[in-house]
Amino acid sequence: MTDLAIIAAAGLATWVLRASFITLVGDRQLPEASESVLRYARPAVLAALAASATVGSGGLVASATLLPRVIGAAGAGIAAWRTGNMLLTLGVGFAALAATRLAINVAG
DSSP: OHHHHHHHHHHHHHHHHHHHHHHHHTTSOOOHHHHHHHTTHHHHHHHHHHHHHHHOTTOOOOOTTHHHHHHHHHHHHHHHHHHOOHHHHHHHHHHHHHHHHHHHHHHO
């Protein structure tokens, strides 16, 4: 029961912090320095999520399960950088992941 209470309290505290910021500052213009920093928040969060999903919580460990994910992410990153097409990026990333897994299974 105490675990549920802690989770509920943390959720409520997070909601109050976000709601207070929106209600207190929502109608004002942010300073230019803040806006320039916030411009990079979304890509930084997306990159952090992708990196943690690729590498995992254990850090960089050379294994047969890490290599295909890293190669797939690299292929998707290059496709996104060169084309900007989301479907092509997904296709290249999945193809690189599948090809690397297949090569490891055939060689092993």
